Amino acid sequence: YENAGFHIFRNGWKEDATVMVVKAGPPAFWHNQPDNGTFELFVKGRNFFPDAGSYVYAGDEEVQKERDWFRQTRVHNTLTLDGKNIEETNSKCLLWDISNPENQILVTENQGYPNLKHRRTVFFVDNTFFVIVDDAIGAAAGDVAIHYHLSEGRMNVDKKRFRLTSKYNDGNNIVVEAFGPKSMKMEEEExxxxxxxRQKNKRTGVAYHANKQSDSTTSFITVIYPITSKAPRISAKYLNGDANASSVKVELSINNQIYNLHANWN
Incomplete structure (x- = not known):
């Protein structure tokens, strides 16, 4: 649904399939939230990253505050500058390539702030796991953060390793691990x-923060890996030297198996 801004990765059509739905579309002036780049991810029937929802629609000042809380950019699975809502929701699809089932690729860009463009690259690797590369490009300086909001349930947050692991008793779990600049830190958030x-449930939210300098690009790599038992050893590094290049290159290691991921939209 490229014209509507919804892109869907999947490895099957049964209930146990892995399915990611990414929202990155054109402006919508009414039933729309400032959340371009966000996604939901289903693995074996569980939605690990459900959208925050609406909670409430309209009312007095207090009700409006509650409505606005659920609309915030930072309560979605996307990027913020200084924790503020994005000002523009007009994503451009640079690449949508599902010709290779072992490495499906989506690249979108959104000029969310006057001096900051968010480019998000999603790799669906081996029909199994996801690698998300987020580039914050432009003259803006400040706190850049990538936010992830999980399903309800017990989550283990390891801030030293920048890793989150779900702990569901049925063995259907995921690992989320991020890599970024030296200034990156991981924090839990409401x-x-x-x-x-009018019904809401508490869940785990985390954000990876980094200090962006003016005219420099700040980049994050996030690996989302489904697991049934022990989590794998993961490492990743960003190989791009020029944020203005029409490509993204990442080297990834999963239990010592090397993946060279490359998206090119020339």
Missing amino acids: SWVSYAY
Whole structure:
């Protein structure tokens, strides 16, 4: 659904399939939230990254505050500058390549702030796991953060390793691990999800923060890996030297197996 701004990765059509839905579309002036770049991810029927929802629609000042909280950019799975809502939701699809089932690729860009463009590259590797590369490009300086909001349930947050691991008893779990600049830090943040009007559930939210200098590009790599038992050893590094290049290159290691991921939209 490229014209609507929804891109769907999947490895099957049964209930146990892995499915990621990425929202990165054109402006929508009414039923739209400032959340371009966000996604939901289903693995074996579990939505590990459910959208925050609406919770409430309209009312007095206090009700409006509650509504605005659930609309915030930072409570979605995307990038913020200084924790503020993005000002523009007009994503451009630079690349949508699903011709190789072993390495499907999506690249989108959104000029979310006057001096900051968010480019998000998603690799679906081996029909199994995801690598997300986020580039914050432009003259803006400040705190750049990538936010992730998980499903309800027990999560182990390891700030030293920049890793989050779900702990569901049925063995259907994921690992989220990020790599970024030396200034990067991982923090937990308030997070709620609403599936029905006026009902909300507490959940785990984390953000990876880095200090962006003016006219420099700040980049993050996040690996999302489904697991049934022990988490793999993961490392990743960004190989791009020029943020203005029409490509993204990443070297990834999963249990010593090397993946060279490359997206080119020339």
